[in-house]
Amino acid sequence: MNMPLVLPQFLDRAVALYGEKDAVHCEERVFTYRQLNNRVNQLSRGLRELGIGKEDRVAYLAGNSLEMLEGFYGVFQIGAVMVPLNIRLKPEDYVFILNHSEAKVLFVDQDLYGLIKPVIDQFETVKHIIVHYKDQETLETGYDDWLATYSSDAFDRAELDENDVCSLLYTSGTTGDPKGVMLTHRNNYLHALSTMHHLRVTDSDVYLHVLPMFHVNGWGSPFYYTANGATHICSRKSTPESIFKALQEHKVSILHMAPTVLNALLLYHDQHHPVINQDIRVVIAGSAPPPAFIVRVEEELGWEFIQVYGMTESSPLSLISTIHSHLTGLSKNEQTELKAKAGFSMIGSDVRIVDENGVEVAHDGKQVGEVAVRSHGVMKGYWKNDHATEQALQNGRLLTGDMGTIDENGYINIVDRKKDVIISGGENISSIEVEGVLYEHPAVLEAAVIAVPHEKWGETPHAYIVLREHRNATEQEIIAFCKQKLAHFKVVTSITFVNELPKTASGKIQKVQIRDAYWEAQGITGRLVN
Incomplete structure (x- = not known):
């Protein structure tokens, strides 16, 4: 008899094989897989008591915590749909997402309660708000006391189908209202099987949750690390200091993050020189890193660098940039070039x-x-948005909006977002290529390149740059540096030095926000070209 591919099976396997092993460490609390499963059963009973059933939406506004991790399984085994919320949104964004998703229950971390407090009266479908780490400042139900009232015995699950939607994930909405991406159990299950293979996940792994779990289900990390009986290390807030401390204390073997977060770890390492003795794999996605960045990670930190690529609509990962065995004879520089590709x-x-x-x-x-x-991870569609679904899914494939090339070995290189390509005098310029050169300058910590209007060429590249601490560089110096490494038409024509760049919750630089702010400041309503 065929077994449906549904996510609660991953926790079942962990309990059966690793029941007494540490499943999760979260801020001084430690739970085995059996204890985690008991809490999941309590959560499912509590949700059912609140009237939540199959296909109902349950929203979470939380950081990387035990409560967020157990939320996935507690919601899934009653057949409900998890709606993770980005913690960096505005109150009005939460109103839209909660109302659009028709969420009936909202779990929220006490530290994030202030984000929703001003707009609670605008929630149309949310009937219950339950607060993690509740203190006396809120009148809502406290999670711990609420959970303790329910039995941890084996739970009579809803009948689940692998094609049932289990995750409703809202995109950033940079070009309009956020869109709700519907992922099924099958999407997430097969994505987990593929990802655990490519990342070489085993029961000896200790995974540190740096990447937010609300970001595309933490790239599926609650699923494939659990399925393999690995240990999860959770912290509601992460800083470079706390990350290095966790790496040392828990002998962490693998972690996921955006390049900007890894850049902050490199800077901290330069200043404080923390000693890490174990082998570590660091998995990166979000924007293409320059080869020089990879060299620093592997030589200064001694970590294995793994580049991946994906998007919310594909569960998310679909590309990985490790080195094929038949290419290991390439020079170190050539291998680094490959690792920098998607x-x-x-x-x-x-x-x-x-x-x-x-x-x-x-x-x-x-x-x-x-x-x-085209993959097993491609979404079922956008929730209540058939038009957007039809635009994204064409001829059996998901059109990503990313522009790239592919070489004879099958390695894909992302050259830019479709909307970020700069057209100067009829020539296409990859902002990613220009940023890669800027990152090679010893004074540059972060860089983002956008198109700005030019009377003669239509558009030219403009750079926003964050300098390294205690380093100085002038606009003229950096432009001269670029001229040594780029064709003349690709060289930035102007630079804005800033203290920080706007980023998403996962640490990805928000180039759209930078570009829109620049053009608005110039009194221009739209780009002249493209």
């Missing part, structure tokens, strides 16, 4: 670069097209 298709994914007619481009590493994904 990578090759993961098992279960068929990622192609296609032209405007949907025809696959040549595998020459030169011809640019759009990244199109």
Whole structure:
């Protein structure tokens, strides 16, 4: 008899094989897999008592905590749908998402309660708000006391189908209202099987949750680390100091994050020189890192650098940039160049670069097209948005909006977002390529390149730069540096020095926000070209 691919099976396996092993450490609390399962059963009973059943939406506004981790399984085994909320949104964003998703219950961390307090009276469907780490400042139900009233005995689960939606994930909404991405049990299950293989996840791993669990289900980390009986290390707030402390105390073996977060760890390491004795794999996605960045990670930190690529609509990961065995004879510099690419298709994914007619481009590493994904992870569609679904899913593939090339070995290189390509005098310029050169300058900590208007060329590259602490560089010096490494038309024509760049909750630089602010300041309502 065929077994449906549903996510509670991962926790079942962990309990059966690793029941007495540490499942999660969270701020001085330690729970085995059996104890975690008991709490999950209590949560499911509590939700059912609140009237939550199959297909109902349950929202979470929380950091990386035990409560967030157990929330996935407690929600899933009653057949309900998890709606993780980005903790960096505005109150009005929560109103839209909660009302649009028709969420009936909202779990919120006490430290984040202030984000929703001003707008609670605007929630149309939320009937219950339950607060993690409750103190006396709120009148809402406290999670711990509420959970303790329910039995931890084996739970009579709802009948689950692998094609049931289990995750409703809202995109950033940079070009309008956020869109709710519907992922099924099957999407997440098969994505977990593929990812655990490519990341070499085993029961000896200790995983530190740096990447937010609300960000595309933490790239699925609550699923494949649990399935393998690995140990989760959770902290509601992460700083470079706390991350290095956790690495030392828990002998962490693997962690996921955005390049900007890793950059902060490199800076902290330069200043404080923490000693890490164990082997560590660091998994990066969000924006293409320059090769020089990878060299620093592997030589200064001694960590294995693994680049991945994906998007919410594909569960999310579909590419990985490790080195094929038949390419290990390449020079170190050549291998680093490959690691800096988005990578090759993961098992279960068929990622192609296609032209405007949907025809696959040549595998020459030169011809640019759009990244199109066909995989087990591609979403069911956007919640209550058929038009957007039809635009994203065409000819059996997910059109990502990313532009890239593919080489003879199948490695895909992202050259830019479709909307971020700079067109100067008829020439296409990859902002990512220019940023890669800027990162090679010893004074540059962070960089973002956008298109700005130019009377003669239409557009030229403009850089926003954050300098390293105690380092100085002038606009003229950095432009001269770029001229040594780039074709003349790709060189930045102007620079704005800033103290910080706006980022998403996962640490990805928000180039759209930077570009829109620049153009608005210039009194221009839209880009002149493209």
